[in-house]
Amino acid sequence: MPVLDTLKQEIRQLQEREGFLQSNIKRLQEQLKDTQASLSEKTTRATTLQNHLVPVSRLPNEMLLAIFEEAVLSPPADKEMWVPIDISHVCRRWRGVAINSARLWRNIWIIPSVNFHLLEAYGARASASGFLDIHFADWRERKDFQRFDAALEFILPSSGRWRSLSIRSICDTKVQHLANKLRKDSLPILRDFSFHALRPGQTCIDLFSTSDKCPALKTFDAENFSLSGSLIGSRSKTLQVFSGLTSLTLRRHSNDARSLRIMIDFAVFRTLVNSMPGLTTLALHGQPLRFRIEPPAEGESNLVSIPNLQNLILHPKVLKPRYLQQTISSIHAPSLRHFELVFPDSKMSGQNVVELLFDAKTKKPRFPLVSSVVLHNASNSSTASSFVHAFPYAAHVTLGGVDVGCIPHVLHARVYDAYPYTYGCTYDPRASYPYWHWLHLLKLRSTKPETMYIVREWRRVERERGHPPLMVYVERSEGKWDLMLM
Numbered sequence: 001m002p003v004l005d006t007l008k009q010e011i012r013q014l015q016e017r018e019g020f021l022q023s024n025i026k027r028l029q030e031q032l033k034d035t036q037a038s039l040s041e042k043t044t045r046a047t048t049l050q051n052h053l054v055p056v057s058r059l060p061n062e063m064l065l066a067i068f069e070e071a072v073l074s075p076p077a078d079k080e081m082w083v084p085i086d087i088s089h090v091c092r093r094w095r096g097v098a099i100n101s102a103r104l105w106r107n108i109w110i111i112p113s114v115n116f117h118l119l120e121a122y123g124a125r126a127s128a129s130g131f132l133d134i135h136f137a138d139w140r141e142r143k144d145f146q147r148f149d150a151a152l153e154f155i156l157p158s159s160g161r162w163r164s165l166s167i168r169s170i171c172d173t174k175v176q177h178l179a180n181k182l183r184k185d186s187l188p189i190l191r192d193f194s195f196h197a198l199r200p201g202q203t204c205i206d207l208f209s210t211s212d213k214c215p216a217l218k219t220f221d222a223e224n225f226s227l228s229g230s231l232i233g234s235r236s237k238t239l240q241v242f243s244g245l246t247s248l249t250l251r252r253h254s255n256d257a258r259s260l261r262i263m264i265d266f267a268v269f270r271t272l273v274n275s276m277p278g279l280t281t282l283a284l285h286g287q288p289l290r291f292r293i294e295p296p297a298e299g300e301s302n303l304v305s306i307p308n309l310q311n312l313i314l315h316p317k318v319l320k321p322r323y324l325q326q327t328i329s330s331i332h333a334p335s336l337r338h339f340e341l342v343f344p345d346s347k348m349s350g351q352n353v354v355e356l357l358f359d360a361k362t363k364k365p366r367f368p369l370v371s372s373v374v375l376h377n378a379s380n381s382s383t384a385s386s387f388v389h390a391f392p393y394a395a396h397v398t399l400g401g402v403d404v405g406c407i408p409h410v411l412h413a414r415v416y417d418a419y420p421y422t423y424g425c426t427y428d429p430r431a432s433y434p435y436w437h438w439l440h441l442l443k444l445r446s447t448k449p450e451t452m453y454i455v456r457e458w459r460r461v462e463r464e465r466g467h468p469p470l471m472v473y474v475e476r477s478e479g480k481w482d483l484m485l486m
Helices: 002-053 061-073 083-087 092-099 116-125 145-161 172-182 237-242 257-262 266-274 324-330 384-390 403-412 449-464
Strands: 107-110 132-139 162-170 192-196 219-223 247-251 281-285 311-315 338-342 372-376 396-400 441-445 471-475
Touching (some): 083 092, 107 145, 116 145, 145 162, 162 172, 266 324, 311 324, 396 403, 403 441, 403 449
Parallel strands (some): 132 162, 192 219, 281 311, 338 372, 372 396
């Protein structure tokens, strides 16, 4: 039939055309694929060359790694473990630096939103560092106990690699559960421990009262750490744990009645400190110690001798602390190099303790070797000169609060010819005027314009007398022009 033959012929033509078009499509697809690959390669090259022109790209890998480590150590809230991940997704070079740097992956945060796949990645990438820094934080409620226990079971097998352990804002149930788990595991390289209470009265004593498996512990920073005489007997395992400490920080969560019961009796504190022959740093925040009203029993002393103590840090958190005077009087530290006394911000100075910085009999400074001093709201117009005399060899001084207006004023107002002194001479207690002969670095916090005028005039006089220039740093100044006065 002519019609059928015509249709068959048209079908053959269409099939031939379809084959031709399919062949062209295949050829064009191959060309498109090659073009896309070439475009990607050239785009990558162009981006790489352009990135080389950016100043940050000129930084060596070692400097980049140092910056990344700072970012990891101070992560934003709820992003503790995501900082290294974000860094590794910026560019190829950053990813290479991050992935191959085990130090970026050794900070492991066990928080309620913990991601177990993320924990696995951290564990694998941190394996080369040999140690881990573990942080338990923000388990405030009793719920999610199973998730907390699962996280513990996941991380406890690596306890032999824990270098530091931090516990912050965890409810009592989970703290006790963690303590029970740690009793079964050894922490052979644990060096640093810190505990921040969730509420007043919460304590972490159970974490260490029966454990003797922390032979490398050097730094202990604990809030509401309560001790009784029975816990620190001569054969107590608690003393064995703390015997190697070089830094001890004790904090009291608050000053309300609920935290009174966890204050450490001075006799117990003295026994504890005497078990630490290598202690070099002691920091007390919020009055963690209490002293008895009655005089010490026969054979006891009100002094605790810390021969190797280099740094003494006192932050009472109230202007009129109850036991600060007894605390300062009780510490005998002949090798002290750094003294820090910080009261809360206020328009008035804190409790007067300057007389306790001098020997009651000889009237000489009790800490004459101190070279670094930090004072905040510690002095007033009548005690500023005594603070200067108390630290005759001060070289680095930081002043804040009312101290900024008092101490520079007495230094500037000194009578230069009151006694024949020359710059750099040794301290002579006979000098009647206050002056720091060795001072070369002064930091001022929360300064006011009138204070800056005094400091500027003081520096001008020092230059005229031929003394080496004094370096002055200003922190949190009120107004940009304050800095220009220097």
